[in-house]
Amino acid sequence: MTKAGQGAAVPAERGGRAPNRREDVIRAAAELIGERGFDGTSMRDIARAVGMLPGSLYYHFASKEELFLALHEHAVARYHAALDAALEGLRDPWDRLEAAVRAHLRELLGSRNLLAIVRPDAAGGDPAVAARVRAERDAYDQRIRDLVAALPLAPGVDRGLFRLMLLGALNWTPVWFREGRRTPDEIAAAFVAMLRAGAE
Amino acid sequence: MTKAGQGAAVPAERGGRAPNRREDVIRAAAELIGERGFDGTSMRDIARAVGMLPGSLYYHFASKEELFLALHEHAVARYHAALDAALEGLRDPWDRLEAAVRAHLRELLGSRNLLAIVRPDAAGGDPAVAARVRAERDAYDQRIRDLVAALPLAPGVDRGLFRLMLLGALNWTPVWFREGRRTPDEIAAAFVAMLRAGAE
DNA sequence: AGCGTCACCAAACAATCGTTCGGTTGCCGC
DNA sequence: GCGGCAACCGAACGATTGTTTGGTGACGCT
Numbered sequence: 001m002t003k004a005g006q007g008a009a010v011p012a013e014r015g016g017r018a019p020n021r022r023e024d025v026i027r028a029a030a031e032l033i034g035e036r037g038f039d040g041t042s043m044r045d046i047a048r049a050v051g052m053l054p055g056s057l058y059y060h061f062a063s064k065e066e067l068f069l070a071l072h073e074h075a076v077a078r079y080h081a082a083l084d085a086a087l088e089g090l091r092d093p094w095d096r097l098e099a100a101v102r103a104h105l106r107e108l109l110g111s112r113n114l115l116a117i118v119r120p121d122a123a124g125g126d127p128a129v130a131a132r133v134r135a136e137r138d139a140y141d142q143r144i145r146d147l148v149a150a151l152p153l154a155p156g157v158d159r160g161l162f163r164l165m166l167l168g169a170l171n172w173t174p175v176w177f178r179e180g181r182r183t184p185d186e187i188a189a190a191f192v193a194m195l196r197a198g199a200e
Numbered sequence: 201m202t203k204a205g206q207g208a209a210v211p212a213e214r215g216g217r218a219p220n221r222r223e224d225v226i227r228a229a230a231e232l233i234g235e236r237g238f239d240g241t242s243m244r245d246i247a248r249a250v251g252m253l254p255g256s257l258y259y260h261f262a263s264k265e266e267l268f269l270a271l272h273e274h275a276v277a278r279y280h281a282a283l284d285a286a287l288e289g290l291r292d293p294w295d296r297l298e299a300a301v302r303a304h305l306r307e308l309l310g311s312r313n314l315l316a317i318v319r320p321d322a323a324g325g326d327p328a329v330a331a332r333v334r335a336e337r338d339a340y341d342q343r344i345r346d347l348v349a350a351l352p353l354a355p356g357v358d359r360g361l362f363r364l365m366l367l368g369a370l371n372w373t374p375v376w377f378r379e380g381r382r383t384p385d386e387i388a389a390a391f392v393a394m395l396r397a398g399a400e
Numbered sequence: 401a402g403c404g405t406c407a408c409c410a411a412a413c414a415a416t417c418g419t420t421c422g423g424t425t426g427c428c429g430c
Numbered sequence: 431g432c433g434g435c436a437a438c439c440g441a442a443c444g445a446t447t448g449t450t451t452g453g454t455g456a457c458g459c460t
Contacts, residue, residue, distance in 0.1 A: 004212070021437080021438095035324065037239060037321070039235070039237060039239030039240055040239050040324065040325065042416075042417065042418080043417080043418060043419085044308070044416085044417085044418095045237075052437095052438070053439055053440070053441095054418085054419085055420075055421085055438085055439080055440080055442095056437075056438050056439070057420095057442085058419070058420080059436085059437060059438070060437090063418080064417080064418065064419090086362055101235060119375075119451075121452090124240065125236065125240065127391070130338030156254075158390055161387065161390045161391070161394075163381075163392055164369070164372075164373075164376055164396065165369040166369075166370030166391075167372070168368055168369035168370070168371070168373065168376075169364070169365040169366075169368035169369045169372070170368070171368070171372055171375075172364075172369070172371055172372050173364075173368065173369070174373075175319075175368075176364055176368075182361075187361065190358055190365075191362045192397050193398075194361075194362065194365060194395060195394060195398065196355070196398065197398030199429075220417070221407080221408095240424085242446075242448080242449085243447080243448060243449085244446085244448095252408075252409090253409055253410075253411095254448085255409075255410080255411085255412095255448085255449075255450075256407075256408050256412075258448095258450080259407060259408070260407090261450080263448080264448065264449090296450085336401095337435070348437065354419085401433065401460100402459100403458105403459090403460090404457100404459085405456105405457095405458090405459085406454090406458100407454105407455095407456090407457105408442100408453105408456105409451105409452105409453080409454075409455095409459065410451105410452090410453085410454100411448100411451090411452095411453105412449105412450085412451085412452105413448105413449080413450070414444090414448100414449090414450105414453095415431090415446105415447080415448090415449105416445105416446085416448100417442095417444100417445080417447075417451085418442085418443105418445090418446100419433090419442105419443080419445105420441105420442085420443070420444105421440100421441090421443095422439105422440095422441095422442105422444085423431095423438105423439080423440085423441105424435090424437105424439070424440095425435105425436105425437085425438080425439090426431105426435105426437090426438105427434105427436085427439095428434090428435090428436100429432105429434090430431100430433090430454090
């Protein structure tokens with residue numbers, strides 16, 4: 001969670017006075033990259049959003065890709081925390097799945113600063129970056145896999161495709177979702193209900 | 201289909217000798233943009249892929265965005281054609297849906313030069329481009345909507361969310377699909393089967 | 401033979417990109 | 431009150447971006 005990786009010298013949390021501008025940068029970058037993409041967002045855009053000069057970003061992050069990595073770690077941590085809170089106290093497998101879907105969708109479509117770091121190919125083509133992104137993503141994926149494994153499904157149902165279908169439908173929602181029509185919770189409930197009725 | 205828009209002066213199909221390099225450019229651009237994104241693909245990359253100099257592209261296309269528009273039109277036309285062929289002769293609503301899903305997935309994951317122009321936000325932020333892209337996409341979307349409308353679903357099922365769930369699951373497949381494991385046809389059949397069992 | 405125009409080359413343009421680096425401020429501990 | 435460091439400024443660097451412009455060879459038509 002608060003572990004900072006292995007390469008860069010990260011100031012971490014020091015004296016309490018100056019509030020973490022580093023987190024401000026991450027949040028601003030998440031919002032911008034979330035809506036304009038990685039390549040579509042320049043360092044100057046991010047710097048302007050937090051009221052800094054472009055070069056000053058390099059005090060906090062060694063490169064644009066490392067900024068993205070920190071951002072991605074931050075976002076995935078939020079998804080994990082949301083999942084923890086959603087599952088607390090629930091024991092019925094279907095209830096747990098629906099709660100997880102609800103948490104996922106709420107985080108994904110949530111109000112502003114959505115940090116929709118959904119696209120795995122968001123960062124540039126650097127394979128080292130892609131590997132670290134995939135690793136963090138897989139850890140979250142495994143938890144969904146466990147939730148699906150606990151479901152009492154009919155014998156013929158492929159649990160792998162079940163999970164991929166559900167996650168695909170969820171992760172595509174930012175493309176068509178518009179506020180005011182349906183709430184994330186309604187969508188989550190409907191998606192789970194459709195799958196449940198057929199696969200149980 | 202072969203209509204070229206309203207702005208640029210397009211050579212169209214003239215003398216038979218020189219085969220259309222213009223289509224070569226579109227195909228190469230589709231492949232590159234499909235795997236590296238719009239911003240991640242430069243005009244020089246595209247020019248190199250077809251053996252031309254960067255400036256020569258501007259004989260065929262007025263700008264990078266117009267090249268993308270031509271590319272998008274080309275890709276959507278392929279989806280329409282695949283859908284036409286798939287639906288031919290089928291009358292049962294569920295058979296028609298499964299055939300459509302199969303065609304869509306085969307086009308989306310198909311061998312090489314996949315022209316996976318799935319992301320609506322692929323082009324740069326220009327709203328005029330986004331509008332034209334959305335228009336072409338909506339026409340295709342409407343055909344799926346019609347297919348869903350013909351299904352004999354249970355009264356409580358929201359056909360809108362039914363379609364969005366299916367299309368979301370489909371359009372997300374390029375993220376996790378790897379050749380050699382499951383064929384597009386298997387995935388298509390499984391997705392439709394899951395939805396059918398629950399919603400019928 | 402000569403004119404036109406199709407399709408392209410060759411070379412550059414300004415703008416923007418990620419990034420570097422020396423300097424400057426403000427606060428803390430001693 | 432003074433060294434030290436965290437956090438940032440100010441200004442530039444080279445590379446790459448989309449695009450323009452003038453020229454040029456091949457070919458069709460008359």
